[in-house]
Amino acid sequence: MSTKPLVLIADDEPRITKLVSLALEEEGFRVISAGNGEEALRKAEQYRPDMVLLDIVMPDIDGIEVMQQLRERRPVPVVLLTAKGSIADKAKGLDLGADDYIAKPFHPAELGPRVRAILRRTSGAAPGRGIVAFDDVEIDLERRLVTKGGQYVSFSRTEWHLLEHLAANAGKVILHVELLSKVWGPEYRDDTQYLRVWVSRVRRKLGAKPGEPGRIKTYMGIGYRLDVDPSPSSDPSEDGAEEIPADELGAEMAALEEEAQSLAADREGPAHGRPRVGSA
Numbered sequence: 598m599s600t601k602p603l604v605l606i607a608d609d610e611p612r613i614t615k616l617v618s619l620a621l622e623e624e625g626f627r628v629i630s631a632g633n634g635e636e637a638l639r640k641a642e643q644y645r646p647d648m649v650l651l652d653i654v655m656p657d658i659d660g661i662e663v664m665q666q667l668r669e670r671r672p673v674p675v676v677l678l679t680a681k682g683s684i685a686d687k688a689k690g691l692d693l694g695a696d697d698y699i700a701k702p703f704h705p706a707e708l709g710p711r712v713r714a715i716l717r718r719t720s721g722a723a724p725g726r727g728i729v730a731f732d733d734v735e736i737d738l739e740r741r742l743v744t745k746g747g748q749y750v751s752f753s754r755t756e757w758h759l760l761e762h763l764a765a766n767a768g769k770v771i772l773h774v775e776l777l778s779k780v781w782g783p784e785y786r787d788d789t790q791y792l793r794v795w796v797s798r799v800r801r802k803l804g805a806k807p808g809e810p811g812r813i814k815t816y817m818g819i820g821y822r823l824d825v826d827p828s829p830s831s832d833p834s835e836d837g838a839e840e841i842p843a844d845e846l847g848a849e850m851a852a853l854e855e856e857a858q859s860l861a862a863d864r865e866g867p868a869h870g871r872p873r874v875g876s877a
Contacts (some may be wrong), residue, residue: 600699602716603627603644607637607663608652618706622710634658641667645749647740648712650699653679661693668694671742673756674715678703693799722787729764731812731825734803736764743802750802755780760799763813763823772820 604626606617614630621628629644631637634655641649651660658666664675675694680701691698696715701705729736733746738761743750752760752861758780763771775794785791787790796813805811814822 601625601627602647602712603629604648604650604712605629605631605637605641605644605646606650607634607655608650609633609655610652613652613678613701617708620708621712624712626709626712634660634663637663638666641673642670645671645742646673648674648676648716650676650678650712653677661780664694670801671752672754676711676715697791718767729767729823729825732804734812736760738764745804752799752802755795756799756802759795760803763799763821767823767825770816770820770822776820 604621606614606621606628607630608614608617609632611632614632618628618630629640629646631640633664634657637649637651638658640646649664651663655663657673660677660679664677667673667675674696676697676699677695678699678701696718697711699711727737727739729738735744736744741761742758743752743757743760759776762776773789773792774856777788780795781788781791796815800811800813803811804813805813812824814824816822
């Protein structure tokens with residue numbers, strides 16, 4: 598299996614996808630292309646790219662909507678490509694979660710260094726700790742992928758950030774306040790019930806049985822620890838799994854997510870050689 602980073606480029610102009618593909622391949626990347634938003638979503642699910650370059654203006658689904666749908670499925674760095682070069686357009690894309698923004702026209706030579714820099718910045722992995730493995734689960738912190746029994750497991754953006762922080766500190770007890778602040782922001786630092794619901798979701802995706810903590814151990818009133826020992830043993834300071842029944846979990850998630858969206862809305866304020874790609 599190749600270790601070269603895989604980049605998905607989605608643009609409805611074939612000339613641009615071809616030039617971008619050639620430029621990135623010369624820089625050592627693997628590249629797949631899509632001509633519209635629907636195709637980009639299909640290929641992202643099929644090939645699990647390390648980064649996605651999206652044209653904002655596409656005929657079926659625009660780049661921002663594609664980005665939002667991708668982020669619901671798993672965390673992946675996204676760079677927006679557009680001919681719209683105004684400050685307002687840049688701010689909108691970045692505010693909605695893009696990792697970077699490149700205005701057309703741009704020179705192909707700048708793509709490789711930009712992509713490498715973004716991959717380094719968004720990997721979130723500590724040096725030497727690229728993969729955390731236990732049982733039949735592998736958590737790839739550099740590529741932001743989780744497999745179980747050799748099969749990919751889909752995580753939402755929030756689920757991934759929670760698991761990422763636990764995995765990057767595997768074997769250590771992480772305080773409630775630290776997890777809440779890191780994943781959701783300081784305004785959630787005291788909302789342990791919110792954290793409890795999300796931990797329950799991550800446990801299930803890692804294979805924990807109902808009523809059991811699996812590898813994410815609970816320290817009641819303190820925090821959580823991801824146990825990666827080959828033969829995990831019981832710790833007298835650990836409590837139960839805090840497992841939530843499925844019907845209660847769905848109701849609690851709906852209420853808590855609505856609250857989170859409301860809070861996010863309240864916080865949202867004003868938006869602060871070769872031919873050049875995209876030129877006439």
